[in-house]
Amino acid sequence: MLNLNDLVLFAAAVEHGGFAAASRQLGIPKSTLSKRVAELEQQLGARLIHRNSRSFALTDVGQAFHEHARAALIEAEAAQDVVRQRVAEPAGTVRLTASVPVAQHALAPRLPELARVYPRLHLQLDVSDRFVDVAQEGFDLAIRSHFAPLPDSDLVQRLLSTEPIILVASPRYLEVSAPLESPEALSRHDGLLTGKLATSWRLHRDGQTIAVSPLPRMTANESTALLCAAVAGLGVACLPQSICRRALQEGDVRRVLPQWTAGEVMTSILMPHRRGQLPAVRAVVDFLVQCFAEQ
Numbered sequence: 001m002l003n004l005n006d007l008v009l010f011a012a013a014v015e016h017g018g019f020a021a022a023s024r025q026l027g028i029p030k031s032t033l034s035k036r037v038a039e040l041e042q043q044l045g046a047r048l049i050h051r052n053s054r055s056f057a058l059t060d061v062g063q064a065f066h067e068h069a070r071a072a073l074i075e076a077e078a079a080q081d082v083v084r085q086r087v088a089e090p091a092g093t094v095r096l097t098a099s100v101p102v103a104q105h106a107l108a109p110r111l112p113e114l115a116r117v118y119p120r121l122h123l124q125l126d127v128s129d130r131f132v133d134v135a136q137e138g139f140d141l142a143i144r145s146h147f148a149p150l151p152d153s154d155l156v157q158r159l160l161s162t163e164p165i166i167l168v169a170s171p172r173y174l175e176v177s178a179p180l181e182s183p184e185a186l187s188r189h190d191g192l193l194t195g196k197l198a199t200s201w202r203l204h205r206d207g208q209t210i211a212v213s214p215l216p217r218m219t220a221n222e223s224t225a226l227l228c229a230a231v232a233g234l235g236v237a238c239l240p241q242s243i244c245r246r247a248l249q250e251g252d253v254r255r256v257l258p259q260w261t262a263g264e265v266m267t268s269i270l271m272p273h274r275r276g277q278l279p280a281v282r283a284v285v286d287f288l289v290q291c292f293a294e295q
Helices: 004-015 017-027 030-044 062-088 100-107 111-117 173-176 182-187 223-231 241-249 278-294
Strands: 049-051 054-057 092-098 121-127 141-146 155-169 190-193 200-207 209-210 215-219 235-240 252-257 265-270
Touching: 004 017, 004 030, 017 030, 017 141, 054 062, 054 121, 092 100, 100 141, 100 223, 100 241, 111 121, 111 278, 121 278, 141 278, 155 223, 155 278, 173 252, 182 209, 190 223, 190 278, 200 235, 215 223, 223 235, 223 241, 235 241, 241 252, 265 278
Parallel strands: 092 121, 092 141, 190 215, 190 235
Antiparallel strands: 049 054, 141 265, 155 235, 155 252, 155 265, 200 209
């Protein structure tokens, strides 16, 4: 069986046009290089190189051998690269926790692609609106939406997105209702509200703020239910833009009072510092950051 190192030395001598140049490139003595190639010729039982003090040229069989030797070295390098990539590929279990709206509207469309990109990852998503102690409960990541900056804590925070909260209603509702051309007009419109005490919306535009109170038509503390009610023509809903995006694109709802917003909502990743250093966790974080940036 041939020594692969001898193939490397032989190929280097050929590609550098002689033993002297190859020895300088490889950092080994010229005599060692010449001796190893001679031993290779002896093992093969054939002369590969015509060489004397003035010339260095391949024999016919040496030319053919070099072509195959170079191909073998390329395959060896490719095999090594495969191992390096597999070793470097993120693997293992990554535990995520997210609230219901974040899971439904932000993660559900993206996690299948993440699983395809990293087949050796096992993603575990826990969906809950309860308070979660990320570190104590053993989660690697928490993805949360919030209306104000998060307080300082021992968790590493990374902002994914900031989006406006907008007003939407179905074309059918807008066709049969009173004109809606100013925030004040909302007091004559049906409102889809988030709670019994959340009876008004604070709208903002260019530093101006106004509080408006629509007519309570339906109350739900879940965004999808409010969006479905808006699509059904029950009234005006006040929701994060990402939750309404598909309905807007498909024409199920229209944005009303587009110059006004009801503030903004931020989505962030939180993680214990030591877990954030794990390759699998870093891969998930980088993937989600890219997805939100493209959005």
